[in-house]
Amino acid sequence: SQQGEEDPQALSIQEGENATMNCSYKTSINNLQWYRQNSGRGLVHLILIRSNEREKHSGRLRVTLDTSKKSSSLLITASRAADTASYFCATDASGGTSYGKLTFGQGTILTVHP
Amino acid sequence: DGGITQSPKYLFRKEGQNVTLSCEQNLNHDAMYWYRQDPGQGLRLIYYSQIVNDFQKGDIAEGYSVSREKKESFPLTVTSAQKNPTAFYLCASRIAPGELFFGEGSRLTVL
Numbered sequence: 001s002q003q004g005e006e007d008p009q010a011l012s013i014q015e016g017e018n019a020t021m022n023c024s025y026k027t028s029i030n031n032l033q034w035y036r037q038n039s040g041r042g043l044v045h046l047i048l049i050r051s052n053e054r055e056k057h058s059g060r061l062r063v064t065l066d067t068s069k070k071s072s073s074l075l076i077t078a079s080r081a082a083d084t085a086s087y088f089c090a091t092d093a094s095g096g097t098s099y100g101k102l103t104f105g106q107g108t109i110l111t112v113h114p
Numbered sequence: 115d116g117g118i119t120q121s122p123k124y125l126f127r128k129e130g131q132n133v134t135l136s137c138e139q140n141l142n143h144d145a146m147y148w149y150r151q152d153p154g155q156g157l158r159l160i161y162y163s164q165i166v167n168d169f170q171k172g173d174i175a176e177g178y179s180v181s182r183e184k185k186e187s188f189p190l191t192v193t194s195a196q197k198n199p200t201a202f203y204l205c206a207s208r209i210a211p212g213e214l215f216f217g218e219g220s221r222l223t224v225l
Contacts, residue, residue, distance in 0.1 A: 006156075030211045031211055033213060033214070035214075040202075040219075041218060041219070042118075042204055042206075042216035042217050042218045042219050043157075043204070043206075043214070043216045044216070045213040045214060045215070048212065048213055088156060088157065090157075090214070092210075092211050099164075099210075100145055100162060100164045100170075100210050100211075101159065101162065101170070101172070102147065102159070102162075102208075102214060103159060103173070104149070104156045104157040104158075104159075105156050106155060106156040107155075107156045
């Protein structure tokens with residue numbers, strides 16, 4: 001079963017606008033990670049946020065984590081056409097028999113129009 | 115350069131055949147992973163290994179097998195028991211609990 005659920009499934013915006021994607025999960029986590037995938041390629045890591053962190057920034061990316069609601073959001077500010085890709089969240093199980101298991105959500109397809 | 119190499123990039127299989135996808139990393143990572151991606155879908159975990167000679171089933175292990183005899187290598191065999199094997203297969207590695215490094219994927223098509 002998928003640990004993470006993302007919404008929206010697809011997002012279409014104009015260049016310069018901000019894009020927000022959300023991820024919800026079900027069980028305890030060690031950390032939550034966001035990845036980007038261009039069509040037909042492997043995934044590329046964007047940012048990792050630990051379970052004891054609430055917000056993290058990296059360039060135009062801002063990630064928040066609310067462990068009480070089991071949810072995270074990824075904000076891309078001042079989007080560019082080159083940001084067009086699929087974005088996935090992944091949750092890193094915190095322990096027990098699932099230690100090391102990294103589970104992905106369904107992803108959000110972002111299209112940025114020039 | 116350090117990274118993960120998957121081969122072949124494209125593979126065609128006849129029904130009833132087993133095929134093996136190769137995944138090699140020179141990043142000195144302990145943990146390795148295999149995911150399956152169907153069109154327009156997320157990644158589903160097939161198997162993962164955190165150390166040599168040990169591996170765990172993921173969410174969709176049926177019809178697949180793996181081995182981890184060397185730290186650098188984690189091959190995936192898609193057996194004839196896998197009823198719908200056409201998909202994009204992604205291998206990744208990491209030093210847990212950090213980020214995953216992905217290969218470029220192998221696209222398997224059943225004829």
